[in-house]
Amino acid sequence: MSVEMAEMQRKNSIPPIQFGEEVTGAETLLRCLLLEEVEYIFGYPGGAVLPIYDSLYGSYFKHILTRHEQGAIHAADGYARATGKPGVCIATSGPGATNLVTGIATAQMDSVPLVCITGNVAQSLIGTDAFQEANITGITVPITKHSYFVRDVRDLPRIVKEAFHIATTGRPGPVLIDIPKDVANAIAPFTYPDHVEIRGYRAEVVPEDEEVQKFIDAIKSAKRPVIMAGGGIIAASADKELLAFAEKTRIPVINTFMGLGGFPGTHELSLGMPGMHGNFTANQALLNADCVIGLGVRFDDRITMGRTKEFAPNARIVHVDIDPAELGKNVSTAVTVTGDVKNTLERAIPLVTACESEAWIKQLKDWQQKQPYKYKTDGDTLKPQAVIELLYTSTDGEAIVTTDVGQHQMWTAQYYKFKNARSFISSGGLGTMGFGFPAAIGAQIAHPERTTIAVVGDGGFQMTNQELAIVSQYNIPVKVAIVNNQCLGMVRQWQELFYDNRYSQIDLTCSPDFVKLAEAYGVKGLRASTPQEAEAVWAEALAHDGPVVVDFRVAQGENVYPMVAAGDTLDQMELGEE
DSSP: OOHHHHHHHHHHTOOOOOTOOOOEHHHHHHHHHHHTOOOOOEEEEOOHHHHHHHHTTOOOOOOOOSHHHOOOOOOOOHHHHHHOOOOEEEOOSHHHTTTTTHHHHHHHHHHHOOOEEEOOOGGGGGGTTTTTTOOOHHHHHSSSEEEEEOOGGGGHHHHHHHHHHHSSSSSSEEEEEEHHHHHHHHHOOOOSSSSSSOOOOOOOOOHHHHHHHHHHHHHHTTTTTEEEOHHHHHHHHHHHHHHHHHHHHTTEEEGGGTTSSSTTTTSTTTTOSTTTOOHHHHHHHHHOSSEEESSSSOOHHHHHTTTTTTSSSTTTEEEEEOOOTTTTTTSSSSSEESHHHHHHHHEEEEEGGOSSOOOHHHHHHHHHHHHHOOOOOOOOOOOOHHHHHHHHHHHHHSEEEOSSSSHHHHHHHOOOOOOSSSOOOOOOOOOOOOOOOHHHHHHHOOTTTSEEEEETTTTTHHGGGGGGGHHHTTTTOEEEEEEEBBBBBHHHHHHHHHHOOOOOOOTTTTTTOOOHHHHHHHHHEEEESSSSHHHHHHHHHHHHOOEEEEEEEEOOOOOSSSSTTTOOTTOBBBBOOO
C-alpha cells in the first residue's frame, strides 16, 4: 500500500484494508470504492448483485435504498452536481440496469461525473437470453463516457480506478462498470493501483500560451463584449475566477441555463439567462455584442434557436472549452481555446485590463429596467411566477434548488436569482421529467446543513414520487414545491400557441391528493391556493425540521414568457401580456 493510500485511510477513518488478502470480486469492489473515498451509494438490489449486497452488509458505506433504479441514479446525479464528486449507484442486471438508462443519458448530456455499477448474469450464460440478461454495456455505449464489462476479477481494481478517473477528469461524464455474477464471486488477492495510465486518454488539457494570448487580444478591442458562461464554469469550479475576470474587465455576464449560479444573479454585471425563454436584455446583448466570449458552453439550439448563422450576427465569437469536439461544432468561431476554463481564466486575469464598455453596460441596464421578467397578477389567484419569487425571497437565494422539466423549470430559471455555483440542479440537455425530486434527495444528503427545494410539476412528480419513502425513512428534510396547474403545462402551452388550442392528452386533473399522498408516506403535506395561503404554508414548511410536500395550486392557463419560437431568431421574442 502506498503512503498516500495509508494517509487517506487514516484521515477518513476507513477500516484497515489488507493488500494481498484473498477476497471476492464483490469485496474487491467495495474496497476500491472505499479507497476512492465513496461515502454514499444509491441503489436497488437484485439477483445478479447479491454478492455485492452481501459484502455491503454491515459495511462502512451509507447505502440509500431507493424505490426505483431511476430514483437511484437521479439521486446520485444530484449528489454529484451538488458536490463535484462522482455519484455512485448500483443496479442489478436486466431491467435493473436498463432502468438506469435515462439517468445515464441525463448525466452524459449535462457532463455529470457518475460511476454506475451493474450486475450481470454469469459469463457462461452470456448470449443465451438467460433470465435478466441484458447487454447493458452495448446499450449504453452512446450515452456513457466509457463502459466496462469485467471479464476477470483481477482486472476489477484497475477498472474501478480508471472509471473514477475518466468520470471526473476532462469533460466529466458517466462511466458504467458491468460485473458478471461469476466475477463478483471469484477470489483473488486484493490490489489497487496508485495511479492511472490509459493509452490515448489525455484529459487534463492545458491551453497553449498562444491560445490564451489570442483570447486576451480578442477582448482588448471590444466595445460591446459579453461573456456567455455555461455549465463548464460549474464543472471546472471556476465561478470565483469568472467573477474576478468579469469585474476586472467590466464585461457583462450571461449565464446559460446550465450555467446558472456560476455567476451571482444579483451582481450588477449579471444579465441572466438567454435563449428561448431567456430575458429581453440577455438576448439583446447577444444580438448587439461585438464580441461573445463563450466559456464552457455548447451553443445549443435553445440559445441559437438552430439559426446559427443569425446568432450574434455582429460579434466575433471566442470559445473556451475543455472538449475540442465542441469548438466550432455549432457556431463559427474567431478564436478558440482548448482547455480547462478555470486554468484559462487564472492565466488571463493578471494580463487583462478593463474594456471600454461603460456605455454598453449603461445600455444593458436601460434594457433591464424597461423589459424585466413580468407577469400579470390577478387578485387571489396564485400565479406560478409568484411561487418562485416566494421561494427566492424566503431563502435569500441561498437554497439548493432542483427542478423537473417544463414550465416550472423555466420560471425557476427566470425568477430565482442564484448566487452560488452548484445551487441550481436541473436536467438541461436531455430534459428528463422525474429528475427533480430524487436529485434533491442526493443534494440534500450531500449538504444536510442547507435548505434544499425540489420544484416540480404535478406531472413530473408523479414519475418518481415513490421516493417519498426515502425522505420519510431517513428524515431527509427536502422541501417539495409542487407547481400544480393540473396539466402538462409546457405541452399545453405549445398546443395553445402552435396547434390551434387542440389540447391533446395534457389533462392531469385526476392526479392524487398530494397532501394525502405525502401523509401516507409519513411526510408533512400542505396546500395553498392563494398568495396569502402560499406565504403561510411555505413559512410552515421552512420551519419544519423534516421533509415537506407543498401543493401550490396555481393558475392553469399561465404561459412562460418571454418566448422565442423554434426556428425563429432571438430578435423575434414574444414578450407576453403586460
